[in-house]
Amino acid sequence: MTARTSHETAREIPEATVARLPIYLRALNTLSEDGIVTCSSEDLAAAAGVNSAKLRKDLSYLGSYGTRGVGYDVDYLRYQIAREIGVTQDWPVVIVGIGNLGHALANYSGFRSRGFRVVALLDADPERHAEIVAGVDVRPFDDLTQIVREQGVAIGVIATPAAAAQAVADKMVEVGITSILNFAPTVLNVGPGVDVRKVDLSIELQILAYHEQRKAAAEATA
C-alpha cells in the first residue's frame, strides 16, 4: 500500500505545497501579462505573498525548473505548474443548486480561464428549469446521472441549502463524481476515494470575529 511502483512522477507533493501552487500560477500569469520574462524566487514570492525560501522549497518538489544565478523563466515555470496541477487539461464541472450563490458561481469567469468548464446547472426546483444562466440552461437534478456519464464529469459543486447537501453529495458519489466542492454550511460524509473541499463564509467570519475580539481585549488591558 505504501510502495509506489509507478515509474514516473510518483513524487509525493505535500498537501501544503499543493494548496499554494495555484497561487504561484496566478502570480506567474500576472507577471507574464506584464511582459516579464524572467523572475527570481524573491520576485515571485513577493507577488504570491509568501517567503522566498518556502517558494523555492515548494518548487523543488516539482523538479528543477530554475537556473542558479538567473531565476525562473516565467512562461516555462507557468506551464510546468499548470501541468502538475492538471489545469492544462479540460475539467467538466456540474453545479447543483442555482440560487443566489449558484448564479454567482455559474457566472464566475475564473472558471473557464482555468480549464474548468461548466457543463450543467442542476436544481431540484422545477420553477428554475426555464432559466438560462451564463449560457447554460438549468436542468432537473435527476439529469445528473446522464450528464455525468455522457460528459465524464469528475468534479461537482454543491451550492444548495444545507438541508439538501448530503443527499446531493450521496447522489454525486453514486454516479461517479470523486471530487466535491461544497458551499453548503454542513459537514459532508462521503466514502473513501472522494475528495471534499468546503468553502464556508460563516466560518471565515467567525474566525475573524475571534481575532477581532482578542484585539479589542488586548486594547482594553493595554
Added chain:
Amino acid sequence: MTARTSHETAREIPEATVARLPIYLRALNTLSEDGIVTCSSEDLAAAAGVNSAKLRKDLSYLGSYGTRGVGYDVDYLRYQIAREIGVTQDWPVVIVGIGNLGHALANYSGFRSRGFRVVALLDADPERHAEIVAGVDVRPFDDLTQIVREQGVAIGVIATPAAAAQAVADKMVEVGITSILNFAPTVLNVGPGVDVRKVDLSIELQILAYHEQRKAAAEATA
C-alpha cells in the same frame, strides 16, 4: 512581548483550534434543534466530522466544560464556544462590490443568524446605487469612511474584481477596518494588525483537479 499580563482569559488558543470552533458550534446548534440535551465527545466529533481526541483537546483549551462519565451539556457548551469566538455580540459588516457574488453574500442568511449584521453595501459603479439588495440600499464606495466611523465597523468583505481589491483593502485599513474577508482572486498586502482571510473558488477547484489527476494516474498504473 511574550509576557501576557492580562489577568483573565489570556490562554492562547491555537489557530487550528480556532478554525474548528465554528464547526463545533454549528454541530451543537443542529443537535440542540434535534432536542438533544447531552452529548459525548464521540457524538459531537462525529457530527463535526473530526476525531474525538482532537475535539476533546480543542475544547480543553477553552476550559473544562464537560462532565466525566457523562459528556457535554449541549446548550451550555454551545454558549461557551459562542462566547469564546465572540458571536454572542453584534458584528457590523460592510460588503464592497455588489456584483453577482456581492448579491449572494448580501442575501446569505447565515450572516444574521450568527451575530453578523450587514450595515452597508458599497459599489463604485453609480448605476448600482439605485438598487436595494436584501433590504439594504447600495451606496457609493466613498461613503465607507462615514459608515465605518458611525457604525464602528471592524469587519469588511471584498467582493470586487481582482483589479480593484487592493485599493479597496487600502481604503478599508485607512479608515480603521482591522479584519478583511477577501473573495477577489488576488493577494492582498496589508499592514500588521490587520487580519485577512481569503476565499478563492478557483484555487479550491485547482486543488481538487490536482488530486483528481493523481487518482486518474494511479488508476492507469494499477
Added chain:
DNA sequence: GTCATTTTGTTCTCGCGTTCACAAACTCCT
C-alpha cells in the same frame, strides 16, 4: 581562464498540530 556575484536547491533545526493512551472523575446498579 579565473574570480566575484547572484540565485537556486537542499539540509537541518525548530515548533506546531495530531493522535494515542491512560489516569481522574462521574454515574448507576446492587
Added chain:
DNA sequence: AGGAGTTTGTGAACGCGAGAACAAAATGAC
C-alpha cells in the same frame, strides 16, 4: 457503600511544515 462501566481531560510521542543557512551552479567582468 462499593464496584463496574463510562467518558473527560491531558501527558507524551510522532510527523509535517516553516524558515534559516549554506553549498552548488550559473553568469559576467577582466
